[in-house]
Amino acid sequence: MIEAPDTSVRLVAEPGPAAADAVARTATGLALGALALDGVVANRVLPTPHDDTPWLAALRAQQYKTLGEWAQTYRTHEVTHHGQDPRGTDDLAALRVPGPGPAPDPVDWPVTDALATDSLLIWSVPLPGVAREDLGLIRRGDELVVTAGPFRRIVTLPSALRRCAVTGAGLREGTLRIRFAPDPDLWPQNR
Known part of the structure; x- marks a missing residue:
């Protein structure tokens, strides 16, 4: 559920x-x-x-x-x-509390393809209300460990990001944007 x-x-x-x-x-x-x-x-x-x-x-x-x-x-x-x-x-x-309204948009963590312009893929993680000093980010194999204040979540990376290296991250307007650069050693080789 x-x-x-x-x-x-x-x-x-x-x-x-x-x-x-x-x-x-x-x-x-x-x-x-x-x-x-x-x-x-x-x-x-x-x-x-x-x-x-x-x-x-x-x-x-x-x-x-x-x-x-x-x-x-x-x-x-x-x-x-x-x-x-x-x-x-x-x-x-x-008390007249309204019932559930239309379902809110699901929380999505989209990956933006900026390979053509910046040679990067950017994973956007919405984290409303979090302060920069309360953030933690660790890459562990095919997983990313994200800490926001007292909360921690381990997330399996989407397949395209598994073949990339984390090059940085920034928090702006309640969204953590994690930058990934393709790592040639992790991409399949043409035969």
Whole structure:
């Protein structure tokens, strides 16, 4: 089920600084695992006040700051705090959380052929939210070990890349681009 192309994940979190970090970290782990993030359900959002005590105003401001950040990055659905935890199917239905939408595009790691212009093949690995200092990349035979923060994945290289040497990598706009140059010693020889 995890590897099915139409599998996606929806995260549920109460908006705030700690949840923002956890959602970003989890989105990175999902991308490294090639799982699509369907969206984020922002749970227990404080309603608009009738009278605002200072501590509620500060909490509400914190929540709305996080909600704004999430809305720019993820499909987000807000669930207002009802003053109690839901119990039973009627309470859950009252939350009005939408069902799954159309399946998100599967997470793809495409190989770009730049042999004619740069003598390279480029493998693009989407890693949203990861910082350069949290990345690790090791070639191990026909595999690539990719580390992004606390997550690690061992990936078998596509056949064309197995016959190449890694010449470098760069992270830009949430995508790790790994450069491969053909290695004549690894390509089949004409007879």
